Amino acid sequence: MPRCPVCDAAVDLATTPTVPFCSDRCRLIDLGRWLDESYAVPEKKRPVDEDEAESD
Numbered sequence: 182m183p184r185c186p187v188c189d190a191a192v193d194l195a196t197t198p199t200v201p202f203c204s205d206r207c208r209l210i211d212l213g214r215w216l217d218e219s220y221a222v223p224e225k226k227r228p229v230d231e232d233e234a235e236s237d
């Protein structure tokens with residue numbers, strides 16, 4: 182019997198409509214992880230002020 186990739190519970194192929202996940206909740210959790218990864222951008226660009234004109 183296959184196991185749910187999210188919670189590692191046994192998934193019954195015959196009675197589970199959310200295969201390969203054991204439940205709709207796990208399906209959403211996995212989807213959320215996916216989105217998290219694609220949205221996780223390590224680079225943070227800060228606007229740099231290069232406008233410090235020397236006025237004298």
Ligand SMILES: [Zn+2]
Binds near residue numbers: 185186187190
């Ligand atoms: Zn699960």
